[in-house]
Amino acid sequence: MTATTTADRGQSRDFGPSARAVAETVTDPELPLLTLADLGVLRDVRDQNGTVVVEITPTYSGCPAMGVMRADLVHALHRAGFPDVDVRTVLSPAWSTDWISAEGRRKLAAGGIAPPGPAPARTSGPVPLSLGPTQRTASCPVCGSPDTEEISVFGATACKAMRRCRTCAEPFEHVKEI
Amino acid sequence: MREETVYDALDHAHGGEGQWAFGTGFDEPLAGVDTTVPTGIDPADLGEYCLMLGDDALVLAQRLTQWVTAAPELEEEVAVANTALDLLGQARLLLARAGSVGALGRSRERATPSIPDEDALAYFRDPDEFRNTGLVEAPGGDFGQTMVRLLVAATVRLAVFAQLRTSRDPVLAAIAAKGVHELTYHRDHAARWVLRLGDGTPTSHSRAQAGVDAVWPLLAEVFSPTDVERRLTAAGVAIDPAGTRAEVTAVLTQVLEQATLRVPAWPADVPPRGRTGQHSPELTTLLAELQGLARQHPAATW
Numbered sequence: 001m002t003a004t005t006t007a008d009r010g011q012s013r014d015f016g017p018s019a020r021a022v023a024e025t026v027t028d029p030e031l032p033l034l035t036l037a038d039l040g041v042l043r044d045v046r047d048q049n050g051t052v053v054v055e056i057t058p059t060y061s062g063c064p065a066m067g068v069m070r071a072d073l074v075h076a077l078h079r080a081g082f083p084d085v086d087v088r089t090v091l092s093p094a095w096s097t098d099w100i101s102a103e104g105r106r107k108l109a110a111g112g113i114a115p116p117g118p119a120p121a122r123t124s125g126p127v128p129l130s131l132g133p134t135q136r137t138a139s140c141p142v143c144g145s146p147d148t149e150e151i152s153v154f155g156a157t158a159c160k161a162m163r164r165c166r167t168c169a170e171p172f173e174h175v176k177e178i
Numbered sequence: 179m180r181e182e183t184v185y186d187a188l189d190h191a192h193g194g195e196g197q198w199a200f201g202t203g204f205d206e207p208l209a210g211v212d213t214t215v216p217t218g219i220d221p222a223d224l225g226e227y228c229l230m231l232g233d234d235a236l237v238l239a240q241r242l243t244q245w246v247t248a249a250p251e252l253e254e255e256v257a258v259a260n261t262a263l264d265l266l267g268q269a270r271l272l273l274a275r276a277g278s279v280g281a282l283g284r285s286r287e288r289a290t291p292s293i294p295d296e297d298a299l300a301y302f303r304d305p306d307e308f309r310n311t312g313l314v315e316a317p318g319g320d321f322g323q324t325m326v327r328l329l330v331a332a333t334v335r336l337a338v339f340a341q342l343r344t345s346r347d348p349v350l351a352a353i354a355a356k357g358v359h360e361l362t363y364h365r366d367h368a369a370r371w372v373l374r375l376g377d378g379t380p381t382s383h384s385r386a387q388a389g390v391d392a393v394w395p396l397l398a399e400v401f402s403p404t405d406v407e408r409r410l411t412a413a414g415v416a417i418d419p420a421g422t423r424a425e426v427t428a429v430l431t432q433v434l435e436q437a438t439l440r441v442p443a444w445p446a447d448v449p450p451r452g453r454t455g456q457h458s459p460e461l462t463t464l465l466a467e468l469q470g471l472a473r474q475h476p477a478a479t480w
Contacts, residue, residue: 062267067205088210091352154257178359
């Protein structure tokens with residue numbers, strides 16, 4: 001695996017701020033109001049023998065945007081003067097909505113999408129069954145009311161659920177916890 | 179090189195020769211992932227096992243996709259399509275892992291050389307080369323039966339994936355760890371539908387019960403390990419499906435009882451069928467739909 005932990009990142013020399021700064025400007029193809037860095041999809045940018053190695057992780061296994069993300073990162077870095085770019089997928093640890101930054105959450109809310117609450121705890125062993133209505137809460141991004149209900153746990157993209165505000169009746173999307 | 183559109187950028191990134199028209203083309207799911215096989219693991223067995231898990235997901239995704247434009251309500255159509263997309267993503271990762279250890283069989287001879295391994299496996303294998311269980315290939319029936327089958331298939335797969343998180347193959351372990359979160363959503367969503375339908379109107383109850391009765395016999399082969407699974411379980415790579423029986427039985431019993439549905443007699447175990455390439459004619463029909471266009475135009479690009 002090429003997954004890097006915080007501990008072994010120290011072994012590779014960083015390019016300095018520039019390559020990382022360029023990569024951090026690239027936006028998500030499906031949520032263009034957020035950068036890949038805001039989403040926690042951009043895992044690492046480092047120098048490896050003169051090549052910019054960028055690591056990204058898919059939000060969901062079926063994320064159809066990975067190819068576009070890879071091309072956008074390569075394109076942005078080429079334009080910024082980095083000719084050798086290697087974008088690698090890392091699968092482990094699996095992406096979590098807890099990795100969405102505070103800035104990313106602010107941008108989501110400003111864009112009318114309710115940000116996720118804390119992700120379910122990751123445990124080993126069997127996954128308990130949940131049969132009741134989902135207990136997630138999300139405030140309406142339009143009027144701010146906390147009185148909202150889930151319409152469907154699946155939305156227009158893999159990472160979003162659909163909710164409705166009981167106060168202003170506006171439907172809205174919610175990045176679901178994973 | 180001018181790159182004015184996303185297509186230009188993608189095309190440039192892949193040599194500017196156009197993309198195969200039917201598959202995944204631009205996006206390699208294991209790009210940059212270390213696919214070295216740890217010592218002591220037989221690559222042929224690992225590849226065969228990844229085909230089993232990958233084919234389960236690919237075939238079930240295709241079955242679920244058949245509901246698109248036909249689901250009872252728009253929100254549910256989106257949910258079914260989302261579930262299928264997650265499974266398709268798992269299938270891509272697993273077929274790519276199978277390809278990375280050379281488990282390509284005759285597919286590579288039939289497919290155009292530029293087509294990625296995962297697509298060669300998905301589009302250019304014949305039915306007897308598929309390794310999915312009969313549970314996922316049976317026609318979906320009505321919406322109630324579809325949700326019962328999804329409940330059963332997701333419960334089995336989640337139990338398997340939860341244990342595979344500690345597989346000695348780090349790629350398989352990572353795929354499983356990611357899949358667990360997705361499968362939890364699938365299982366619990368299907369379970370809530372079974373509750374609503376079972377404990378709903380007399381019509382929804384009787385149709386959900388008919389779905390249960392139709393799906394239950396398909397469990398007969400699910401807990402029977404193949405020789406490949408036995409060897410890989412001993413090597414710390416796979417899990418023996420028999421070891422998931424207690425969890426699967428408990429989950430399904432809990433859902434059905436709460437849904438006021440009758441739990442049928444659990445079928446007696448039979449030797450593995452789908453895992454060894456023995457399939458129903460329905461798989462041939464399904465694959466004809468899935469593969470037909472790609473096989474008629476194997477070199478088409480866009």
